[in-house]
Amino acid sequence: MRLRRKLHGLILEPLAGASARDYFVLFHIEPEFQIDMGVLERAYHTLLSQFHPDLFAGKPQVEQRVAAQLCADINSGFRVLSSEVLRAEYLLKRAGVDLAQAEKEGVGAAFLMTQIALRERLESADSAHPSERDALSVEIRDRYNASRDAFASAAEDERFKEAACYWQEMCYLSKLRDATRVRAA
């Protein structure tokens, strides 16, 4: 799982970014899970075309520094908001949900069993028929979409404890989904 990390006996907690800037505010987007990707992309491009370091060549160093930091925030913010899993995680953190605690509580035994079964099927699908692999990819995608939609509605109703659980399912399933993509290539 990608949340808790140990570094030579140390526990690592990922931060949202190098600065405390609220990404939804930065991009002028309502802090909701359902966002319009077209609006996000255009806001991203508009901001970059104003604050990219190339535009600050020749300006005083202090301005270059501030612009570089802002540009890093813009890039990080776009990365977080444009990915469903990271956006879900960001919304939970923004709502003050203790993710480490949520992770300790886990996703429930039934989901874990399904997830393990899917992974095993995926691993053995390498030598299997392509049609079988395709069917598996579709199944994983559908399951991911179901967890995502469940997250969206839980988050909308501010049932964050539940949402945190669906978010963890999204983490597991998106990993599996990416694995099907790599294998397909």
Place this chain on the structure above:
Amino acid sequence: MLFVQAAGRDTRPGSLTMVLLQISEPGEPTASHHSRQIALGIDLGTTNSLVAHFDGTETQVLKDDAGRAALPSVVYFGSDDTKIGYAAEPFSVTEPANTVASAKRLLGRAREEFADDPYLTLTQGGALAFSTAAGDKTPVEVSSTILSALKCRAEQHLSGNIAGAVITVPAYFDDAQRQATRQAAELSGIRVLRLLNEPTAAAVAYGLDADAEEASILAVYDLGGGTFDISILRMREGLFEVLATGGDSALGGDDFDRAITDFWLAELGLTQPSAIQRRVLLGLARSAKETLSAQQEVTMDCRALDIDCAELSLSREVLEGLVGSLIDRTLQACDVALLDAEVDSVDRVVLVGGATRMPRVRAAVTECFGREPLCRLDPDQVVAMGAARQADVLVGNRGEGEALLLDVIPLSLGLETYGGLVEKIIERNSTIPVARAQEFTTARDGQTGLVVHVLQGERERVEDCRSLARFELTGIPPMVAGAARIEVTFRVDADGILEVTAVEQLTGARSEVIVKPAFGLDETQITEMLKASYEFAAEDMTARQLAEARVEGEALLAGLQSAMAQDGDLLVVDEAQRLKEGMQALEGILAADDPQAIREMTEQVGRVSEDFAARRMDRSIQSALKGVSLTSLDADQTEERSDS
């Protein structure tokens, strides 16, 4: 591989700031827009190097007296003189040990990586260096010699002061290789405006005259002498975005030459060839390979080998058999890049690098992307041309509506975690500049130290990644487990160069540690070399530093004056007063001939104005986004980006 050196400014316990591989930049671009600044694009290649200049309407690759654009990246270090380029080439046969070719392959690398290379004559110990009649020469020094020759060529062609250069590097160059390239430029007195990835530069050369209205996907297949790069870019709405980049920094046309050489060695039964025989064969292999791009068979005169054989022959079929697996390796990298970029197809494919002249390579690329590649621009010159365009933008000649370039980091950056595994902090293909932070805390009661090991690469295990830095953070005040808060920030600038800082949050204390690759040169060595160089006599150095310090100081004053006039309402309480005092002090010190004092005062006033600058930036964010409506016009852009 790296050493850590405490800068010793503030060593209060419990905190530490590490600036990784930071090399100071001599001065800043001049702010003047009255006259066109001269900027160069330099392609520092493994086999050939080029310099180009964009004059506002046309990009010109600068030629030597004989009308040749390429400068072979070969340097002869004789006991009496140094020869560069074509003049050096003949010596690679007569004095192979004193003639260094393909130094770029060794740039920023470690000695162990070349232990078994029969083509190199290296020093036994110390820094990785070539042992020549003119003394030991590091790859950085060799590259710097080549850069100096290019700079000299540009000075002959262009009148006026050269403001700086964009130097291209393979996209797959890691942090150490980028640092080494910067050092080489610094050593040759060239101010680096930006290190630009080679495929990105090629895309700029092609892309800027493309129809920018339609979004289009561009693939750049760059097979140079020593490196292979593949980049996938998207151009739309004035933004040129690198979506993914990949490749192999140790695979190129030189490997084709070596494959042919090894084939001939086996055919001739030469098990113990002399260095000279190797060089002769390598030269023959290269021309045979080039000839076979135009014909099916070639026969080479090999009497220079001085053996019982006068001719060597090679057919295109045999050649393609020899290099097939090398080409396959490039195609695998293409597949990964396409996957990373999440595009199904590309609209255009651009070929870069001399090795892409081979018909087999072209056929493979056509098949891989399902498209005939573009080769309107000379594949040997397109990188330098793109670099020249970008250099022109970076010295402040950017035209209205000119595309903005968004590049990515080629390799993931991470930290060593429990059990020798690597935890990625910044994933590959993240758009730069980028900053990402992680918070650490202690796991044991009373723990006062930890080791931070910074790594670069995609593999999971530490030994499979490149070690960039390792440092120990000591002096954490003893606390219960989980109480200390240490924030580690990875920052990658627009050159793709990494800086790591660690700050202990509770005490807020910082200290600095500078880390540099041990196979490069340290700051003192560089300064020594600059001093020793006839180009930088002591008084010139001071004059240059003074001029640069003044330019930066004046830019800050002018910037602050207009900022205060424009956004004076954003100043808080006594800020205006403090700024005015600082500006007065700076103005006073600008008249003095003390570059150090000017720099320090500029830095100080800059710090005072940082919050004000940040508030002004926030205000412009607000006005920038005013025009962006809350409904999307591009319904087709709503697909999901992958989660990393």
